Amino acid sequence: MRPERTDVLRLADGRELWLRPVQPADAGPIAGGFELLGEEEVRSRYLHPVKALSEDYLRQLVAPTPGEGFAVCAAEPLPPGEALVGALARLTRDPGRDSAEFAILVSHFVSGQGLGQLLMLRLFEWARAHGIHRIWGDVLDGNTAMIALAQSLGFERHASPDDPGLVRVTLELAAPPKRRR
Template sequence: MSPRNRLPPWHEQLRLPNGREVLIRPIRPDDAVPLRAAFPLLGPDEIRQRFLYAMKELSEDQAERLTHPDPRTEFALVAAEPLPPGEALVGAVARVSVVPGSREAEFAILVSHYIAGMGLGRQLMRRLVRWAKGKKLERLYGDVLEHNQPMLQLAQSLGFRRESAHTPGLVRVALDLR
């Protein structure tokens, strides 16, 4: 690839099995409005699987917080249309956040049902793991609803092990990064 065609770090253009082009890239402040606008397109189960409770909208404050990660302790990616941030429809979000005072980080991934089952969760999770290893963290974990079998299977295929989440209905999956 010639230098002028290279994408910036953490960017990758993919063609999904359905032919749709997406760009995986770090989240940008301009993504807040499209994220809020697309939230009603999510089904109740998708929202519950990510936020662990029902929500009707993504508030302005929540969108602001999500789109302004602290680069020292947080990392967030989106899979979006290959358009400029603020114009691109966002189909997936992945986030990792270092637990204060520890060498651990918690992850969360949300992939819209419109593009679920096409390998984006795996692509996003691999990048979260790579970021966490680059920060020299020792452990990456996330809490998953016990009936979210696709996420549990994905985590297992990437080497995560199941733990008790100490909350009924949840399973904690954890990956040792050492």
């Protein structure tokens, strides 16, 4: 499968979303949607309070360096730039390594619908296709939803030696099965 594909999702509540790669045109809707997030949602994702997303950060998020990063979103079934983005996940390769850091945010508008797992599975596909064997992320110790999601996907939980309020979750990706000819 191509991680860069678009899938149509039907949520349990009947809403339809597109699970697709983030596009540069999504910068405006992502910035606008950020303003609708609660303080705890932002703190859970960024590990500290953030008032707004910088233009630099948005640019990096919506136009990752090919082969070095990937971002996927769950958005309204509208063209990029017009669609409200309800959930977002990104993967950034560690320089010169076969590992990458993930980050994910599912807004309260679409939480509890299984989007976190779908976004992470798409990140796994991209990682495997680009030679990444280890995925990791830092999570607030109190972010039980993210820790539970990570553990359900096979991540291991490690205490952070530098910050007792953080947990590092890591996953060793198995190589995809080889196809028989």
